[in-house]
Amino acid sequence: MVHLLCKLKSTKQALKVWNRDSLRNIFSQIKATSARVDRLEQESITSPTMTILSNLDSERRSLLKAHIREIKLLNGTTTDDQAQIKAAAVEFFKGLFASEEVASLADFLSPIPSLISVEDNAYLMTQLTLEEVKSAVSAILVDGAPDPYEFFGSFFSACWSIIGEDLHHAVKFLFQGGNIPRAFSSSLLFLILKIPVPRSFSDFRPISLCNCIYKVFSKVIAARLSSILLRIVSAEQMAFVQGRSIANNISLV
Structure with a gap:
């Protein structure tokens, strides 16, 4: 098991180098595109010209990424801060999927043939x-x-x-x-x-x-x-x- 994990990890590291050298680091490109989308969204609010709206649509299509922009927290307030949204997601779904300690199942399983x-x-x-x-x-x-x-x-x-x-x-x-x-x-x-x-x-x-x-x-x-x-x-x-x-x-x- 450890042998497989080490091999997969080493392969991923090698692919990261290949991605950086051969594909111009696709993850950096995605991050840059996301930043351009944020900038264009602000510009579309202050000066919604056809050029800006067209560029915004183009960048959104190239990004192809779902993104939660705003969310209501458990305390009733709303936030658009990405760090708070991530923390709130962890807190909400951790509570949703939390398991309780279960007593012995022997009594329940005994009638089953x-x-x-x-x-x-x-x-x-x-x-x-x-x-x-x-x-x-x-x-x-x-x-x-x-x-x-x-x-x-x-x-x-x-x-x-x-x-x-x-x-x-x-x-x-x-x-x-x-x-x-x-x-x-x-x-x-x-x-x-x-x-x-x-x-x-x-x-x-x-x-x-x-x-x-x-x-x-x-x-x-x-x-x-x-x-x-x-x-x-x-x-x-x-x-x-x-x-x-x-x-x-x-x-x-």
Whole structure:
């Protein structure tokens, strides 16, 4: 696991140098474009000429970046300070997703019958193969949420011959009960508008985008469980089970 993390980090550093030397540092260009948009927005207020408005529209299109300009804080005040907006976002969603300490689940699980046989358990616990991990990599979206070092699924697919063995060992380590590094278990939080003009963070619907390495691990587990899923999931559960449809319950009603 540490070996994979170090390799990804080194690769990212090398790509940063390549980006700076070959692409004129695209991140600096984005930052400069954002500054031009801010300047043009101020000019469009003081002297809204057609030229300024046209330039503003052009810069906004080139930026292609969602940006929260103003937000209502939990104390009822409104701010356009970016540092305060970032801090407020962390505070709001940290409270929203905070978990409470849960008591022992033994009493809740005891009435549930044991449906997994010794043979099933032996199959589920067998060592992961390289092909299983490769199939999981092929199943994730090539442009989905990246890993902690900003590598997308397309990177792992295209560079499988180089990184496949390292990824296999990392996923196998997790499968055997190893602790998932925080970098791999973290997710990107994407905010979807609930209303056209949001005033507070409660006007956004948060969606967690798990990084691709976490998705690979999840898909490997899902593939293992798929062979016994129909036997361990109640027949009354129709949705989200392959071969069943929620429409069957509607038809029965």
